[in-house]
Amino acid sequence: MKKTVCTLLILILITGALGAQTLLDKQVASVNLIKPERISQLQLNRQHSQIEAMRNQTGQPGTPVTKQQVLELMISEILVNQGIEKEKITVTRNEVNESVAQQKASVEQQNSVTLTDAQFRNAVTQQMGLSWDDYLAQIEVQLKQQKLLLKLKADVIAQGETPPTFTEIDNFYRKNRSQFTNPDIIRFSHIFISTDELSSQEKTQARNRADEVYRKLQNGSSFESLVAEYSDDTRSRYRGGDAGYLAINDTRPAQVFGQSFVDTLFGMKEGETSRVLTSFRGYHIVRLTEYRDARILSLNDTITPDSNVTVRDYISQGLSSQKRQQAMEAALEEMINDLRRQAEVTIYSENIN
DSSP: OHHHHHHHHHHHHHHHHHHHHHHHTOEEEEEESSSEEEEEHHHHHHHHHHHHHHHHHTTOOSSOOOHHHHHHHHHHHHHHHHHHHHTTOOOOHHHHHHHHHHHHHHHHHHHTOOOOHHHHHHHHHHHHOOOHHHHHHHHHHHHHHHHHHHHHOHHHHHGGGSOOOHHHHHHHHHHTGGGSEEOOEEEEEEEEEEOTTOOHHHHHHHHHHHHHHHHHHHTTOOHHHHHHHHOOOHHHHTTTTEEEEEETTOOHHHHHHOHHHHHHHHTSOTTOEEEEEEOSSEEEEEEEEEEEOOEEOOTTSBSSTTOOOBHHHHHHHHHHHHHHHHHHHHHHHHHHHHHHHHSEEEEOGGGOO
């Protein structure tokens, strides 16, 4: 009797386990371009959860992504990957390495830093939550997808390389003119006496030194010669003390030097030389070399005073980038539609829940 009960219990447990697995792993779609490939309910639910979690983590607005939308993405991914296999698309290790180098350079430029290979590798693994091998594999897949798109839809992609016309640039500028403005901007030169990491006594000596420099300036010594002899600002010392441009709405200088110091500079007149001014960093004798009032920029003005890029250039680059993006999206949509027409795709809607 006990043996019979135990046997029945084992059978119930086995049947229940298999039934649960079948329930969780129902087939929601099948894709066959060059070989059959199935998408299970478990795979769909997992992918949907990951996408929603990422969307919530990054604070992306809008309505939640539906499982049907996620399923379409999964089908498209399978079609593209099978298309890569069908077209025998390959990527070399050198191409992967070049792409990694480009991504590293992009990160360095965006963050104004220089990273060693080891530092970049650590940043990738920590921030993306991938092993380095998985990251390289991801790069390889992306390159293959790009090659497939270029092979199958080069004509559509080429449409995005047409430069914007003067009329398109002018129309964009007229509609967005108020966005192209400069605030009050000054340019100044200074003789800088640093007080960083000095004791109280040493700071007093630094102040005396600054006062001495100012007396020499009053007695006829040239500003440039005093910069070369006394200034602790190594970046501007050999440019006659030129510290560059400063915008009134830039909060960084106030954090470094103090708001009072910045306000004093914007209160000066063009060509005026200050007495000894105090900042968080030390003592300055400032000469205001240029004052630009706030204004709306014309198409031929540069975006900032120290830039060579005009508003026209900036708009042209933006419109060109937009055209390329639109062409790539159109090419990708066309390619996926073409692959889907060639493939056998079946969706089991009753299993999507």
